[in-house]
Amino acid sequence: MKRFVIALLTLVVFSINTYAQSLTGIPPVEYQVELSDAQSEFFTVEVKGNAYERGFQHGKALRKVIRPTLNRFKYDMVSAFLKTTGTDYQWKDYRQFFYANTGLYQTAQREAPELVEEIRGIADGAGLDFKDVFAYNLNFDETFWVLEKMTGIDPMLASEKAAREALPSGHCSHGSVWGKGKASVGYTLDWTRHFEGSQALIKHVLEGGTVLLTTTYAGTLIGHGINATAGYTFTPHSKFQLAHDVDNGLAQIFIYRKLLGAVDVSLKALNQA
Template identity: 30%
Template sequence: MTATTPPVRIWASGGPYERGEQIGRQTADQVRRSITIYDETFQHHTGRGWADIRGYAAAYVPAITGYDPDIVPEMQGLADGAGVTFEDVLALNTRTEVMFGLKQAGWSECTAFGVTGARAGGRVLVGQNWDWRPATAATSVLLECAPSADPAFVTYVEAGLLAKIGYNAAGVGVMANLLITDQDRGRPGVPFHVVLRRLFKARTLAEAVEAVRLANRSASANYLLADAGGEIVDLETGPGGVDTIQRIDPSDGIVCHANSFCTPLPGTVDLGLEALPDSPHRRGRLESLIADEPGEVTPERLCTFLRDHDGHPGSICRHPDPSQHPVERLATNASLVVDLAARRMWLAPGPPCTTVHEMITPDFASRMTSAGERR
């Protein structure tokens, strides 16, 4: 195993626009590269150019503003800082929904877990492998933020997007998986990445769950949420509101998820099972690795499990399939394990089988002592 270049780490603080501008200024090159990647992605899957995609994205602004009025100023700041347009940043953050609206899907794979109680030696451990186009690995950054009115947080995310996976200073952890049903039609609503950004504002797990419930969501997704107090909950969601949410609680301290529903969502067809038939295997394999571990599960052992190649190429640790078109190839771009009580993470910014998980204590812990308590 060889180490790679450490992740690009970005620090920002202040109000929504101020913070967004700082992020955009520090990631301008990566944001422009993100736009190029998604222009190519949409051209391949839909035949539409980036100008068309920006036009489609405008329909989501009213739902975004109604859900969280801080989001649009943050996007505008990010755009101004990066020297791109607001419409560019909006399109990046609605990419999933616009793709579904055009009846196409650029599939990503992710395998996530949560472990708590005696199984984790009294700790609360969450994490996942994030699988997507290999090109996006070069645009991804470790974003550490201290908002003026909310808990400080850290998230590993593609430049130009608001948030992805990580945790905040209040001890709330956020992991996520793409899901899709026949009801995912791109109807204007709250985008997936906007919900993710809102989750990092939560001071408690209950607040995080409520953030999912309050959203009139445009797309299906799975949210694996936890807090430092020991509670973990997994929310499978379809497009819509509270009537399309299914809760999964840990069994024997373990919950795992991939890219298909564990329980069929009434009135829908789970297209994830058709497009990603390896999803049940990945979920079951990770669950077995954790459950079969003698004694307590440690962060180091979880890092090992995320390197697993059983069922390759549809394995927990994913590698590009050379038989596919380059735009359709998937790889594990990052692997993350979080100890919520310690506010500490182990991050491999690349395939975990060839990239070392390095322990990282986010800067907000030292720059803003007790940030979670103050906010």
Template identity: 75%
Template sequence: MKKTMLTAALAVSVFCATVEMTEAGVPPVEFQVSLNNAESEFFTVEVKGTAYERGFQHGAALRKVIRPTLNRFKYDMIEHFLTSLGTDKTYQDYKTYFYSQTGLFQTAMRHAPELVAEIRGIADGASLAFEDVFIYNLNFDETFWVLEAMTGIDPMLAMEKSQQGLAPSGHCSHGSVWGEGKVSIGYTLDWTRHFEGSQALIKHVKEDGTVLLMTTYAGTLIGHGINATQGYTFTPHSKFQLAHDVQHGLAQIFIYRKLLEAGSVDQAVQYLQQVKPAAGLAYALSDKNGTRTFEVSANQVAEFKTDGNWMAVANVARANNDLSASYQAEFNLQGKSIEIDKLPQGYWAFNQDSVQRFALLEANIAKQTPAQMGPQQWQALFSQKPLNKPVDSDMATSNLWHVVEIDEHYIDYHVSAGNPGNLPLEPYRFMYNPKP
């Protein structure tokens, strides 16, 4: 009897130590949300431990979807682009060039070794070659700039000029409004059709207890996410017009994770001020106090601001004048002082889709409050074209979309593995622990 009572007492003691309350009735962040693969439209995984261990758990759990998606990336995406640009090169040529003629791997090893270890874990867990999984993780904008280095052609500018759909155009859109200690955000992360069907929702519990909840494509580090412990989020946006550097810059997927792991919006902003990226992007960082947006190129950081408590972001640079060499040549700007508000009309014409999306967002949110822009309102707005671009026979855009609401106590993450209005948003709520 004494042994039974002692065992029960120890069990209660261990349980209480594990779920020690942060506030009355609220367990630590790690235990507030559990993912359910059977009920979610995402492939869901919960991972815990060191960077390598979390990667291995991810790779092992999703190996059956990572393998075919990696093959689509190699042969349907990379080789299609190479053919579209007039070459007879193969994925193997791309891989050889990537490792021998760019500094993307070496830069990642210097500035994000723990994330390289996580990718190695994914590869080992999925029983795939690390070299291929690393390249696969850099499937976003850096792909185009490696292709540009290989061929001498800027694929995105060529597509914008020809309008023949030889490469996917950027379609990520962000809108946010804030006030009185609350922010509400709508966002679509759009990428190529090759990743359709691999959308994953991954909960990370780091060694220090920090909880990250992220949407991504199976086998990759991150697409978007929230820091559920510190209560903030970010959204990334391609800026194909900005200067890029695949020799010395850090690939964007590592920057995504560094921002989410920085600990706060202020610390994330500090990181953006000192990082040298491989690709030009805008990053919108949001907590309960609002959204700050920075356009970051290879050589410069510029903050973009609106005239009120709202933010809209599309894929054309509006604040950073550090344009790429191909854009400077296209508009005869080499060696000249570049002023964004005095760029030729052709600059905006090439990026008309982004101009239209920005205008639609501004018209619908500039005078709204967070209370007026909940998940239903964001879905109604983002279901409109050109914000909404579902995959079809002509459009190769694969979607992840999200609504994030943050107030003084809670961060709510509403996510969908489809385009707005297609699959329902799945809600996840955390009471976060802001630092004093």
């Protein structure tokens, strides 16, 4: 009887391990969440109130999407990039370097405290570590800049060369049509496979009544957006800081969100900001 129980337990453990191994990588989104958005390819959430409150609502509503996506960012993206560059560094090393050797967090606190609070709300709503979620929010160009500063190697070039033995040729795409004094501009938001299944449309109703519509990855501040009240938009990939500065610069997501929520976006007002 005792041998039978041991054999049965061994079989169960083996089966669990085998099943877990079969789920590694990026599972389809239907296995990650229980949200129902039958009419949209994006998860859709409306949030209201101050910055922290809106972040908390966002984090709570999409916690089952944010958790696996954050883990993929940490271990399947950052750690994989570090390995590709030939180092033994892991996510914990990247996180320590991010906060100890760059000024990205300190600059954001000084220049965009309300947006830092929104990220804090997302982390609390999802029940996740704030420092992890803040670093995850800088998953656009800033991640690659930090990795390059940390390792001395451009991780995008290294990963593309390892995959194809060639320099990368892919990037986001832009198109525009103009005439009679008006222009329509389109810009794709390309993403790596790590974020697949986390695309979300967040409707922000600010305390003053302004409405922002942002497409993003669950748990982050931006992808693209529209100030629906003022009636303007622009792309976050406009490269506001062509010479990136991870020591004293403000990450582009904060610049973009501050501009998106601005009452006056004229050149005169922006020069005075």
